[in-house]
Amino acid sequence: MKTQDYIKLSETFGARNYKPLDVVIERGEGVWVYDIEGNRYLDCLSAYGALNQGHVHPKILKTLIDQAQKLTLTSRAFRNDQLPFLYKELCELTGYEMAITMNSGAEAVETAIKIARKWAYKVKKVEDNKAEIIVADGNFHGRTVTIVSFSSEDLYKKDFGPFTPGFVNVAYSDVNAIEKAINMNTAAVMLEPIQGEGGVIIPPENYLKQVSEICRKHNVLFIADEIQTGLGRTGKLFACDYEGVRPDVMIIGKALAGGFYPVSAVLSDRQVLGLFNPGEHGSTFGGNPLGAAVARTALKVITEENLVGNSYKMGEYFTEQLHEMPQKNIKEIRARGLLIGVEIKKDSGKARSYCEALQKKGILAKETHETTIRFAPPLIIDRETIDWALPKIKEILSK
Numbered sequence: 247m248k249t250q251d252y253i254k255l256s257e258t259f260g261a262r263n264y265k266p267l268d269v270v271i272e273r274g275e276g277v278w279v280y281d282i283e284g285n286r287y288l289d290c291l292s293a294y295g296a297l298n299q300g301h302v303h304p305k306i307l308k309t310l311i312d313q314a315q316k317l318t319l320t321s322r323a324f325r326n327d328q329l330p331f332l333y334k335e336l337c338e339l340t341g342y343e344m345a346i347t348m349n350s351g352a353e354a355v356e357t358a359i360k361i362a363r364k365w366a367y368k369v370k371k372v373e374d375n376k377a378e379i380i381v382a383d384g385n386f387h388g389r390t391v392t393i394v395s396f397s398s399e400d401l402y403k404k405d406f407g408p409f410t411p412g413f414v415n416v417a418y419s420d421v422n423a424i425e426k427a428i429n430m431n432t433a434a435v436m437l438e439p440i441q442g443e444g445g446v447i448i449p450p451e452n453y454l455k456q457v458s459e460i461c462r463k464h465n466v467l468f469i470a471d472e473i474q475t476g477l478g479r480t481g482k483l484f485a486c487d488y489e490g491v492r493p494d495v496m497i498i499g500k501a502l503a504g505g506f507y508p509v510s511a512v513l514s515d516r517q518v519l520g521l522f523n524p525g526e527h528g529s530t531f532g533g534n535p536l537g538a539a540v541a542r543t544a545l546k547v548i549t550e551e552n553l554v555g556n557s558y559k560m561g562e563y564f565t566e567q568l569h570e571m572p573q574k575n576i577k578e579i580r581a582r583g584l585l586i587g588v589e590i591k592k593d594s595g596k597a598r599s600y601c602e603a604l605q606k607k608g609i610l611a612k613e614t615h616e617t618t619i620r621f622a623p624p625l626i627i628d629r630e631t632i633d634w635a636l637p638k639i640k641e642i643l644s645k
């Protein structure tokens with residue numbers, strides 16, 4: 247079978263909710279992936295940040311195999327011997343008092359929304375069913391009906407209503423808009439510290455700090471969605487660390503299990519997460535021993551291999567080198583660590599066509615929206631590999 251045959255199969259039997267590049271990958275190793283025709287590519291997407299540790303990391307693979315031979319699922323009706331350690335290690339790594347694990351990122355976002363609402367009723371004494379959560383335009387928090395209810399992207403929500411009430415949208419990067427939107431019913435402000443899907447939008451300096459101060463002043467929870475930016479992607483453990491901000495509630499996912507397994511989590515302190523009572527929330531697969539064991543090793547790899555420091559260093563180098571290239575097609579380069587967005591000028595064509603050209607050179611990157619190319623390789627990438635990619639990127643970007 248050839249690439250086109252796989253594409254045809256997929257288009258015939260699969261829902262067409264994605265428009266992937268025409269490459270059929272069959273193997274991955276570290277920063278590299280291989281297609282069915284034997285071509286090698288540098289993965290500059292890392293599954294939207296789920297592969298910070300690189301493809302098929304040997305240590306995580308070993309844990310997956312060992313644990314799969316012992317125990318995979320108990321459901322939370324019983325206890326397992328892995329989840330308590332994942333909770334503990336997550337709290338020790340991040341400095342939060344409690345954690346709750348789910349599977350997908352969207353589920354963790356839903357979990358954060360539920361607990362913020364409960365906090366509003368139980369602690370802040372907001373009137374029943376009146377709780378509001380303030381969110382930003384341009385956000386991406388997932389695909390459930392509740393989450394797309396507060397998306398500002400028409401494509402994500404058109405024809406999927408009716409929507410969940412209780413959300414207030416304000417402009418991103420605008421502190422005053424948040425303060426104005428806060429009222430006695432406000433439970434939380436929920437933001438991405440950098441809008442990844444929104445086009446690698448980095449808010450102005452001190453924005454997160456000011457938002458967090460406003461939240462404290464008005465007795466409102468600050469929820470950070472670090473599903474994409476967290477666990478080293480931006481060159482710090484969390485993007486919020488750049489401003490010394492400790493959100494009341496932290497949402498993580500993606501790289502939490504190194505690309506082997508869907509594991510997400512919400513982290514907070516006892517006064518918030520302690521409000522969940524048995525039966526109020528749950529998931530059959532959430533916190534299963536296979537996922538928990540894999541996540542424990544995936545976290546260990548991040549610290550043992552100093553992926554956070556490497557992300558900072560390599561990100562700085564990669565970005566610096568992008569700035570050195572001819573800028574004739576580039577409108578702006580926005581980067582923190584190895585989350586790098588290159589916005590293409592309006593008259594220079596679509597980002598997609600640049601991604602297709604990069605593919606032919608052996609580099610897989612994905613556009614976000616129509617104008618921005620995202621470079622987000624696994625955090626294990628070294629200088630030599632970046633140096634391999636740079637001339638190819640330069641050639642494509644200066645065409």
Ligand SMILES: *Cc1c(COP(=O)(O)O)cnc(C)c1O
Nearest residue numbers: 350351352386387388471473474
């Ligand atoms: C990917 C992502 C999500 C959703 O995660 P899924 O695992 O796809 O449900 C939520 N928030 C942010 C910031 C993301 O990047």
